[in-house]
Amino acid sequence: MRMRAPTLVVAAAVLTALGISQADARQRDAGTESTRQQVFTQAAGTYRVPQKLLLAVSYLESRWDANRGLPSTSAGFGPMHLTDGTLSRGVEHLAGGKEDPRGDLSRSPLLPKGAVSTPKAAKAGPDTLHQAARLTGATADALRSDPAANIRGGAALLAQYQRDLHKPFSADPSSWYAAVARYGGGNWFAGQVFDVLRTGASRTTDDGQRVTLAATPGIRSTGAADNDEQTECPPGLGCEWVPAPYQQLKPDDPTSYGNHDLADRPKSQKIDYIVVHDTETPYPNALDLVKTPTYLAWNYTIRSGDGHVAQHLKAKDVGWHAGNWDVNSKSIGVEHEGYLAQGGAWYTEAMYRSSAALVRYLAGRFGVPLDRAHILGHDNVPGVDPAHVQGMHEDPGPYWDWAHYFTLLNRPLRASAGARSGEVMILPDYGTNVVPYTGCDAAAPSAPCPPHGGGSIMLRTEPRDDAPLVKDIGKHPSDGAATMSVYDHSARASTGQKYAVADRQGEWTAIWYLGQKAWFHNPESRRLAVGVRGVVATPKPGLESVPIYGRAYPEAEAYPSDVPVQQLAPMQYTFAAGQAYAVTGARYGEYFYSKTYDTASQRVVRGKLKYYEIQFGHRVYFVKASDVVLKPVR
Structure with a gap:
């Protein structure tokens, strides 16, 4: 979640005559919930958040999964994706030092x-997990590892955001749009929550819990996320x-x-x-x-x-x-x-x-x-x-x-x-x-x-x-x-x-x-x-093996005199007679020549050599159309 930390005010009005922490404690003392669906129902009632809204927010964050108490890539935990801002995330270079990301053999390697x-x-970002801990009285460890505590923490945050915005605790999810946007980081997130409300959802979570959100086709939302x-x-x-x-x-x-x-x-x-x-x-x-x-x-x-x-x-x-x-x-x-x-x-x-x-x-x-x-x-x-x-x-x-x-x-x-x-x-x-x-x-x-x-x-x-x-x-x-x-x-x-x-x-x-x-x-x-x-x-009849290629480049004759010919280098693998590979596309050879800051020297070389793209291993590769025959399969 991406938002500014709210002012944390525990008020009796969140639940009649009860503070949020007290309400959460009473719910936890009432017994262990048997299903994830019941947890959402009880948390929604405790914090006066519309149940469908709570389900939709959680779906957009985690699809209701517990993820074994492990953090997301942005240090969020549990079904409500409560982020732990105290965590740091390690880094690796995108290039990794081995792959030339440009991959153009006409130029020096880019490493x-x-x-x-x-x-x-980098720090994980907003610390909504510890905010939820202060609101509910649950420990940070419980919010990370206990899905029920996590869901209550998310409900408490939504309720607090609604109060901070001076909005009514309405049963109509539409009146909670601004609080949802604050929870998720913006209007696009809120709009997606309302899309989920309109379509509904149902699935079995990663820990075997069946959760269902019934569709609300006519629900409306306000606000939009503008593109630059x-x-x-x-x-x-x-x-x-x-x-x-x-x-x-x-x-x-x-x-x-x-x-x-x-x-x-x-x-x-x-x-x-x-x-x-x-x-x-x-x-x-x-x-x-x-x-x-x-x-x-x-x-x-x-x-x-x-x-x-x-x-x-x-x-x-x-x-x-x-x-x-x-x-x-x-x-x-x-x-x-x-x-x-x-x-x-x-x-x-x-x-x-x-x-x-x-x-x-x-x-x-x-x-x-x-x-x-x-x-x-x-x-x-x-x-x-x-x-x-x-x-x-x-x-x-x-x-x-x-x-x-x-x-x-x-x-x-x-x-x-x-x-x-x-x-x-x-x-x-x-x-x-x-x-x-x-x-x-x-x-x-x-x-x-x-x-x-x-x-x-x-x-x-x-x-x-x-x-x-x-x-x-x-x-x-x-x-x-x-x-x-x-x-x-x-x-x-x-x-x-x-x-x-x-x-x-x-x-x-x-x-x-x-x-x-x-x-x-x-x-x-x-x-x-x-x-x-x-x-x-x-392979065409009579050929023992055909070469495969990592690039679909034109034949040598297609290159103009001011563009160096890019050699077709067969890969080290063997595509032998008797083997077959799924054809996933077809194209003619092309090469984009761009070597200087001034784009005046750029050329796109187009040839007559036709290739088929094939699924050869984990990666796709190319074969010359003239080397193979195609066969439909059903």
């Missing part, structure tokens, strides 16, 4: 880690303009500039992708970095606590964010405040919703398909050549909830063919799909991560649970051996990705993955993948 002094750890005039955002999202600098860094060197390239998209090039990142640093640090000329820039940053959006680059300009120049030049980069390896940390519903609203808008404006081959994670972007595979980034990682995200994008992921189809889409149940990753604790990298649901599945060399993981000779050049590290996606397939089926044995399914059969347990009672219709590519 900005040394160019920016390491930001200091310079931003490109859907109406009402409340986007802020925080521009990234375009500067020449050395007066005598026109090739030394930062931290992005000016362009004229989509007139100059079609925008094909939106890339989802996490920041690996607190939101204020991310904004400091994107404003640094010697660093790198992306298009948007979204704050975890309340879903606030800052835009840094116009969509027409090219950010240096994905580690692959071909993808950079045809994508929009969206950073989300968060940390890949903090398995116990969680994103708020507010962040997911604001991100989905933004991506829906951008996809509609630029014609980007709403599927997992075009809404990519940074971890799905291919390396530009064999030497750059190992250093590519892994965010947002296995804890990003792609299934929920696509539901919010109004493109829910579902089966489109029978269970025996020749193509499958990975679709585990996020909440129950608990994979035993390691590496969440930097001080003990071999220790297990906290148990947590996730959107990825592990792939094995044989149809048995104790079989070795499949190999990735790009990520692990020495022996290909994959690990269970949360940072290692070598043997993982992610929600929404589509693969050609290679084999089936009993309850096990094999897919073609990085040139090999990759097995996963897929019983009817707990499906990890569903059948889909699609198209697969296989």
